[in-house]
Each structure stands twice: as C-alpha cells, then as structure tokens.
Amino acid sequence: MHWRKRRTKLVKLVWLKYAAVAEAVLRSRAGLGRPQQPTGSFLFLGPTxxxxxxxxxxxxxQLFDEKNQLVRVDMSEYMEQHSVSRLISAASGYVGHEEGGQLTEAVRRRPYSVVLFDEVEKAHTSVFNTLLQVLDDGRLTDGLGRAVDFRNTVIIMTSNLGAEHLLTGLFGKSSMQVARDRVMQVVCFLTPFV
Structure with missing residues (x-):
C-alpha cells in the first residue's frame, strides 16, 4: 500500500513533465509561441x-522520427571560464578559430533538434551567460561571425539541484509543495535562469 501511493505520486510528476513539453511544442507549431526564442526551454530537476x-x-x-537530432552537451566539461570557446568556437586569432564550436556547429547543421545540456549546474557562470543569450534572443554568434539560429530547437537542461528535497516530498517526509518551494530556493540561488 505504501509503495502504491509513492508510485502514484511519481507517475503524476512524470506526467506533468511530459505534458509541459508537449504543450510548448504544440504552441510553437501552431504559431502561438514567442517567435524570437527557442520552441521551448526546460529545466528538469531530480535525482539520478x-x-x-x-x-x-x-x-x-516523437518529433523527428530519428535519434540523431539530439545535440547532447555534457556540462561537466565546461567548468572553466575558457571552455566557452569550445561551445561557440574560439575567437579569431586563437587556436581552433577556424572550426565551429561544439554547440553552434551542431545546431547550424541541424537547426531542428533537441539540445540537451546535461548536469547544467556544473557549468561555469560564463557558460550560463552564453545560454541566457540563446534563451533570450534565439540566436548565438560563433567565433567566425556566423549567426546560428536556435528558434527551432527545444532546449532541455537537466540538474540534480534540490534532489534531496524532492525525495523527502516523494517519500512523505514533507508535502510536495514544501519540497517544490525548497527546490526553487536552491535553483534561484545557484542559477540565473529562474
């Protein structure tokens, strides 16, 4: 009986996550989204x-009928300030400036894709500033001066921030609303996205 209640709570939380993503994609496809921003941007929180x-x-x-439209960026590789150049490409005159960045080149070649920033809390703040530009403007200029359009992408960021609070809510040690409020305090304190 105890596990059934927990399972029901978990299924409800997962369903809300799927519903939010589906609504954002449908809104954008219907022309009701924000035209200068990505199709949707989401921050998924929870334990591993x-x-x-x-x-x-x-x-x-579901969107593209193929798996290669996922651009996955492991943010634990971008813990230093200079690592931003690997995302968007190095500035002119630096080593590797003629090559595109990991993110900008992938999205330039596949403008209709899902961009997954895994473990986003590990990234340096200068990487966050770059991501804010993508979320606000829907575009990013690489080191070669080419503007890369992110308006047709779905951006998903994952994080383990506040996972312990979510688990206390799931196991009934506190209400889910209290757990959600604690998670939001942690997220607002550590990231500029919320």
Missing part, C-alpha cells in the same frame, strides 16, 4: 535515474 535524459530522447523520437 528518474528519466530526465530519457524524456529528451523520447521527445527527439
């Missing part, structure tokens, strides 16, 4: 193993 990355992969298969 709850399906944050799996949802991104499922979304790619």
């Amino acid at each position: 193993g709850v399906g944050k990355t799996k949802l991104a992969k499922a979304l790619v298969e």
Whole structure:
C-alpha cells in the first residue's frame, strides 16, 4: 500500500513533465509561441535515474522520427571560464578559430533538434551567460561571425539541484509543495535562469 501511493505520486510528476513539453511544442507549431526564442526551454530537476535524459530522447523520437537530432552537451566539461570557446568556437586569432564550436556547429547543421545540456549546474557562470543569450534572443554568434539560429530547437537542461528535497516530498517526509518551494530556493540561488 505504501509503495502504491509513492508510485502514484511519481507517475503524476512524470506526467506533468511530459505534458509541459508537449504543450510548448504544440504552441510553437501552431504559431502561438514567442517567435524570437527557442520552441521551448526546460529545466528538469531530480535525482539520478528518474528519466530526465530519457524524456529528451523520447521527445527527439516523437518529433523527428530519428535519434540523431539530439545535440547532447555534457556540462561537466565546461567548468572553466575558457571552455566557452569550445561551445561557440574560439575567437579569431586563437587556436581552433577556424572550426565551429561544439554547440553552434551542431545546431547550424541541424537547426531542428533537441539540445540537451546535461548536469547544467556544473557549468561555469560564463557558460550560463552564453545560454541566457540563446534563451533570450534565439540566436548565438560563433567565433567566425556566423549567426546560428536556435528558434527551432527545444532546449532541455537537466540538474540534480534540490534532489534531496524532492525525495523527502516523494517519500512523505514533507508535502510536495514544501519540497517544490525548497527546490526553487536552491535553483534561484545557484542559477540565473529562474
């Protein structure tokens, strides 16, 4: 009996996540979204193993019928300030400036894609500033001066921030509303996205 209640809570939380993503995509496809921003941008929070990355992969298969439209960026590789140049490409005159960045080149080649920023809390703040430009303007200029359009992408960021608070809510040690409020305090304190 105890596990059935927990399972019901978990299914409800997962369903809300799927519904929010589906609504954003439908709104954008109907022309009701914000035209200068990505199709949708989401921050999935929770402990390891709850399906944050799996949802991104499922979304790619539903939207594009193929798995290679997922651009996955492991943010633990971008912990230093200078690593931004690997995302958007180095400035002119620096080593590797003639090559595109990991993010900008992938989206330039596949403008209709799902961009997954995995473990986003590990990235340096200068990387966050770059992501804010993408979320606000729907475009990013690489080191070669080419503007890359992100308006047709779905951006998903995953994080383990506040996972312990979500688990206390799920296991009944506190209400889900209290757990959600605590998670939002942690997220607002550590990231500029909320």
